[in-house]
Amino acid sequence: MTLTSPTTAEKILTDAQFLRVREWVYRRTGIQFGDNKRYFVDKRVHACVQHHGGDFNSWFLQLRAGGGQLAEQLVNELTVNETYFMREDHQFDSLVRTVMPRIAAARRAARDDSPVRLLSLPCSTGEEPYSIALRLLEDWPGIATTDVEIVAADIDTRVLHQAQAGEYGPRSMHRVPPALRAKYFEKLPADRWRLSGDVREAIEFTTTNVCDTDLMRSFRAFDVVFCRNVLIYFDELSARRAAENLFGAMRPGGYLFLGHSESMSRISPIFEPVRIDDGIVYQRPAIGAAR
Structure with missing residues (x-):
């Protein structure tokens, strides 16, 4: 805009x-x-x-x-809600090729059978968390043997209702390949598409504000957090508070994906930048890790 x-x-x-x-x-x-x-x-x-x-x-x-x-x-x-399916898709590539296999391997080594938990915040009208679900279903073999939970949250109650309905027009759908449309979407009149009920029901939608520490206390033990293209709207103080709240929502060793124009290194030193594939993600240090 x-x-x-x-x-x-x-x-x-x-x-x-x-x-x-x-x-x-x-x-x-x-x-x-x-x-x-x-x-x-x-x-x-x-x-x-x-x-x-x-x-x-x-x-x-x-x-x-x-x-x-x-x-x-x-x-x-x-609240500005600019989103579409498969946005900044290289990060989803990193998720399925590198991050999820690493997390699953660490779970096996620790004999930990707890679910792998992912958070999309802010989720807007749902294209991001649904994109995560579709990429895991299509491109991560471990989904067959790993329990995965996806939570999506936003401050805007209106877009959460739209996300739960799972109906989208051409702007949202322009990067969804025809094969995925045929497999996971139902064609509706007026060039609209509805996501399959199985995928919609796999996402838990809820309300929060990433800057509200009290609200964010209910978010815990996430292995992966996508918080893209929102910190750019905050001043230094609000961005630092959001970073601390995200840190508290994650498991030690968890991975944080930001938008391509955002850098946690300019906000807070509490996360460690990690190069994965062709990009940078931020990791909450594992317990006992040297800083």
Whole structure:
């Protein structure tokens, strides 16, 4: 999405109102909206105020007082959800060729039969966790003998409902090979596709905020975490808090995949960068590992 700076005539909120909303969103989500996002924020806040049926001041008073439905609606409106199947597919290659075999081998060596757990956060409308499931089913032989759990989470409740429905249009589907479409999807009218029920039911969808330490405490013992293209929206403090929350959600030795433009090395030293295949992943050090 390309956003341009608005002119004065395009401003919907006053400067004071924009700053109040921006501060609330930052405290709630960790997302920092700069002045270049002014028009984007103004339009979506205006829509929320109109839906509420009052003026800005009465709406914001209820929002700040903890109005759950108003907060949910605003967060949903301001969350950017740009995704499609098999995005940054080289990372899925690394997952099935290297990461999953390493994890499975470590489980066997430790005589540990606990499930291998993967987390997709934020999962948006579901294309990423479903891509993970499809690649494991198609390209990792170990799936036949290994118990795998996939959890997908997002702050936006609206996109979670879409993800659970598993219905997608051409933009989401443009990188799905015809063979996979035929095998795992049902063709619907209006050039839409529905993912098979078996795959949809294999994913557990839930709500969280990666910057909220209290919410993230329920996420534990993940072997692999995909957290791609979200840290770029945070300032330094929020990004560091998110990194610490992800660290706490992972097993020692677990692997973290970030987006291609993100680098944990610039955020926090708690993860170790590891080169795998053609890219870099980040690993929570194993217990007893030298730092």
